Amino acid sequence: MTGKTQSYARQLNNQLIMRELRSGSCSATMLADKLNLSNAALSGIISKLQHDGYIKQTEIEGQCNVGRKPIYYTINENFGVIVVVSLADYVAKVVVSDMKMNVTDSVETRVDKYDIKMLYELVLTVKNLLSSPKYRDIPLLGIDLSVPGKVNTQTGELQLSPQFDKDIFSEKNAIVNLFKKQFGAPVVMTNDINLAGLGEMYDGLLKGVENGMLVHVDEGVGGALILNGKLFVGSQGFGGEVGLMRTVFRGKNDYLDEFVSLRAIKDELGKTRGTKLKTQDVAELYKTEADVRSYVNDTAVCLGSVLKDIVELLNISTIVLSGRIEQFGERYLQLVAAEVSKSINSCNVVYSKLGRNASVIGAISKAVEALTDDIFV
Numbered sequence: 001m002t003g004k005t006q007s008y009a010r011q012l013n014n015q016l017i018m019r020e021l022r023s024g025s026c027s028a029t030m031l032a033d034k035l036n037l038s039n040a041a042l043s044g045i046i047s048k049l050q051h052d053g054y055i056k057q058t059e060i061e062g063q064c065n066v067g068r069k070p071i072y073y074t075i076n077e078n079f080g081v082i083v084v085v086s087l088a089d090y091v092a093k094v095v096v097s098d099m100k101m102n103v104t105d106s107v108e109t110r111v112d113k114y115d116i117k118m119l120y121e122l123v124l125t126v127k128n129l130l131s132s133p134k135y136r137d138i139p140l141l142g143i144d145l146s147v148p149g150k151v152n153t154q155t156g157e158l159q160l161s162p163q164f165d166k167d168i169f170s171e172k173n174a175i176v177n178l179f180k181k182q183f184g185a186p187v188v189m190t191n192d193i194n195l196a197g198l199g200e201m202y203d204g205l206l207k208g209v210e211n212g213m214l215v216h217v218d219e220g221v222g223g224a225l226i227l228n229g230k231l232f233v234g235s236q237g238f239g240g241e242v243g244l245m246r247t248v249f250r251g252k253n254d255y256l257d258e259f260v261s262l263r264a265i266k267d268e269l270g271k272t273r274g275t276k277l278k279t280q281d282v283a284e285l286y287k288t289e290a291d292v293r294s295y296v297n298d299t300a301v302c303l304g305s306v307l308k309d310i311v312e313l314l315n316i317s318t319i320v321l322s323g324r325i326e327q328f329g330e331r332y333l334q335l336v337a338a339e340v341s342k343s344i345n346s347c348n349v350v351y352s353k354l355g356r357n358a359s360v361i362g363a364i365s366k367a368v369e370a371l372t373d374d375i376f377v
Helices: 002-022 028-035 039-051 116-130 166-170 174-183 192-203 262-273 279-288 290-314 324-340 357-374
Strands: 055-058 072-075 081-088 091-098 103-110 140-147 158-160 187-191 212-217 221-227 230-232 246-249 252-255 318-322 348-351
Touching (some): 002 055, 002 072, 081 192, 091 357, 116 174, 140 174, 187 192, 187 357, 192 212, 192 221, 192 230, 221 290, 246 290, 262 279, 262 290, 279 290, 279 324
Parallel strands (some): 081 140, 140 187, 318 348
Antiparallel strands (some): 055 072, 091 103, 212 221, 221 230, 246 252
């Protein structure tokens, strides 16, 4: 029992040190104070982590050259790489990151549809990036797939995504299995909006917010809830699906997604004009055509009224809007905010500053945290 207890204590201390170093460089004294460890115990742990290549010594800029300089430690960014494959709003982005969350390579392409052919093209893109000489001696630690649609956090399955071809659902966990087979590394799949919520918490307008929400309005409408400083995903990972809330718009009762998403707006305006519209077409017509402006503005009011009810229920303080809906500018934001302000609870409504990068930042931070913990389990 003693051996098991000591082993667990070592694992826990390793995890705690790696967590501290994820936030920045620390001296041995700083780590000892934060973790309540003796200098002797900490010295042994640090020596082992250095020997195994997980951490390294570093210099601090502006450090005084007089007297004995303290030794600082940092995560060794080259002990492994992470690949993020992000699929959002028909843009595929492949990012390679080191363990200090530095993006070392990035490729972005627009795709027409999410099908098997597209997935194999992404596999080839990842292989081409990792074949670079700079990754020759650096292991691939994991792949994080950021996808639109419902991802069951208990099973890891993509259960619903109208943006993907039906063929992809013919095999259980087809997307995850494809990448596992090709790369032999751990692969996880996560809803893109949940990852974007993490990105906003890590480096965006939800950083330090105890209770807030990201609402993404593009081809579909999705949401990520932050409650008590943590991402809330619900029992199976489907929490925050604001697009599936029912509402009334111009006398019709349906899901919010069927009224305010860009897909729905393009479909409705296309019918009235007898032509198929693209998002950019609607954005241009919004500037010049009063009827288009009126319709889009009404959808903003509709969205705001639903978000007002969420603010009433959860008493959240900040809502961040993201997606190509931002092309409609400040007026759209003002209309959403005006409806939300009718709540008895105060809530700030703002546009995201991270945009599409939010899901990538969230995926990298999530992967680094999980992998640096899992190493010592």
